[in-house]
Amino acid sequence: MDDYAIVINAGSSSLKFCIFQRPEGGGWRQDSRGQVDGIGTAPRLRVTDGESHALADSQLDAHAVRDATSALDAVATWLRSHYGRSRVLAVGHRVVHGGARFTGPARVTPAVIDELRALIPLAPLHQPYNVAAIEAVAVALPDVPQVACFDTSFHRGRPEVAELVPLPKNIRDAGVQRYGFHGLSYEYIASVLPQVMPEVAHGRVIVAHLGSGASMCAMKDRRCVDSTLGFTALDGLCMGTRPGALDPGVVLHLFQGLGLDAGAVETMLYKKSGLLGISGVSNDMRVLLDSADPAAQLAVDYFVYRAAKEIGALASVLGGIDALVFTAGIGENSPEIRRRICESSAWLGLEIDLEANRRSGPRLSRPGSRVSAWVVPTNEELIIARHTAAMLGLAEARA
Numbered sequence: 139m140d141d142y143a144i145v146i147n148a149g150s151s152s153l154k155f156c157i158f159q160r161p162e163g164g165g166w167r168q169d170s171r172g173q174v175d176g177i178g179t180a181p182r183l184r185v186t187d188g189e190s191h192a193l194a195d196s197q198l199d200a201h202a203v204r205d206a207t208s209a210l211d212a213v214a215t216w217l218r219s220h221y222g223r224s225r226v227l228a229v230g231h232r233v234v235h236g237g238a239r240f241t242g243p244a245r246v247t248p249a250v251i252d253e254l255r256a257l258i259p260l261a262p263l264h265q266p267y268n269v270a271a272i273e274a275v276a277v278a279l280p281d282v283p284q285v286a287c288f289d290t291s292f293h294r295g296r297p298e299v300a301e302l303v304p305l306p307k308n309i310r311d312a313g314v315q316r317y318g319f320h321g322l323s324y325e326y327i328a329s330v331l332p333q334v335m336p337e338v339a340h341g342r343v344i345v346a347h348l349g350s351g352a353s354m355c356a357m358k359d360r361r362c363v364d365s366t367l368g369f370t371a372l373d374g375l376c377m378g379t380r381p382g383a384l385d386p387g388v389v390l391h392l393f394q395g396l397g398l399d400a401g402a403v404e405t406m407l408y409k410k411s412g413l414l415g416i417s418g419v420s421n422d423m424r425v426l427l428d429s430a431d432p433a434a435q436l437a438v439d440y441f442v443y444r445a446a447k448e449i450g451a452l453a454s455v456l457g458g459i460d461a462l463v464f465t466a467g468i469g470e471n472s473p474e475i476r477r478r479i480c481e482s483s484a485w486l487g488l489e490i491d492l493e494a495n496r497r498s499g500p501r502l503s504r505p506g507s508r509v510s511a512w513v514v515p516t517n518e519e520l521i522i523a524r525h526t527a528a529m530l531g532l533a534e535a536r537a
């Protein structure tokens with residue numbers, strides 16, 4: 139009987155999962171990955187094997203699959219049909235916010251769940267679904283240990299000035315500080331830098347995680363020095379539906395000048411701004427790039443402008459830059475956005491190789507370029523599997 143571990147990344151309308159299997163006598167390896175998307179509207183289960191061949195692709199009953207618990211039931215049904223009588227040894231979760239306390243992965247207990255729930259107001263787009271998935275697994279598989287892995291942990295231990303929110307001490311003492319997010323993605327990238335770019339891996343590297351959520355991380359010797367996200371995942375770069383850096387006076391004006399209530403402001407900041415807010419068309423970069431609408435083009439222009447500006451700021455924090463790495467949905471798949479960001483960063487000594495960029499690298503810069511540029515596909519699930527295996531004393535997980 140083979141053993142397996144499940145990695146879960148639960149969002150508002152999708153539940154992504156990865157299965158790591160350990161054949162009898164062997165080590166852990168990724169066996170399949172899948173997701174239930176359209177939860178609450180038109181749920182669909184899709185699963186592929188290690189070679190990206192489809193193992194399942196089916197529409198699910200919208201009445202039956204309406205939340206994390208029922209989505210997990212659908213996944214469990216498929217797992218039983220596909221993996222038969224194998225044993226689930228562990229479940230690892232992506233959890234967006236670990237607050238000040240969780241500086242590394244944590245074995246899930248009822249007390250840990252309470253602490254994660256208390257952080258929901260700081261990450262309303264993700265944390266409720268992360269917690270719901272943990273609770274659903276606790277009900278469905280009460281004897282299986284769970285491990286929570288945090289997007290904030292990789293950023294812990296930065297210089298004090300990089301974590302500071304310059305408000306009065308009593309506010310800071312209540313936990314208001316810059317945390318940083320996308321840490322599981324950055325941790326994966328940091329782990330592969332020595333293989334992908336040994337000549338600069340231990341130098342000054344800016345990693346641009348450009349997906350629906352977007353941020354950048356400045357690394358020195360593969361450790362985080364600073365990042366563009368802060369107390370919440372609203373700061374820094376322009377994102378799909380979030381504005382990125384915003385004068386706090388604007389938020390005051392929304393309350394005092396325009397009379398919006400807290401719920402309306404939260405919805406505006408998390409769900410209606412960024413690419414969607416500027417364009418009025420879509421939060422999807424592909425749609426914007428294909429659109430002739432001037433507002434869509436303005437959204438793309440602002441995305442690139444903001445990215446170039448943050449690269450300049452992080453390069454200054456690092457005292458120069460050796461390499462720029464693109465990852466996540468937009469970073470891995472959009473030659474146009476990469477080209478435009480690289481061209482805006484030419485003043486740093488980055489010379490893009492247009493042909494290599496079209497082929498998606500992995501190296502995007504010309505051989506003589508003082509700053510090199512790269513595409514590295516991220517793998518947050520592998521990092522979660524590794525942490526889960528390590529915490530439970532299981533053997534190392536491999537892609």
Ligand code: ADP
Nearest residue numbers: 348349350351421422423424466467468471472
């Ligand atoms: P998340 O995991 O945060 O939901 P992803 O990392 O999957 O986000 O990134 C989603 C983003 O990637 C979307 O804006 C999507 O439009 C963009 N994207 C995916 N493929 C492409 C592509 N070929 N060109 C441009 N953007 C793309």
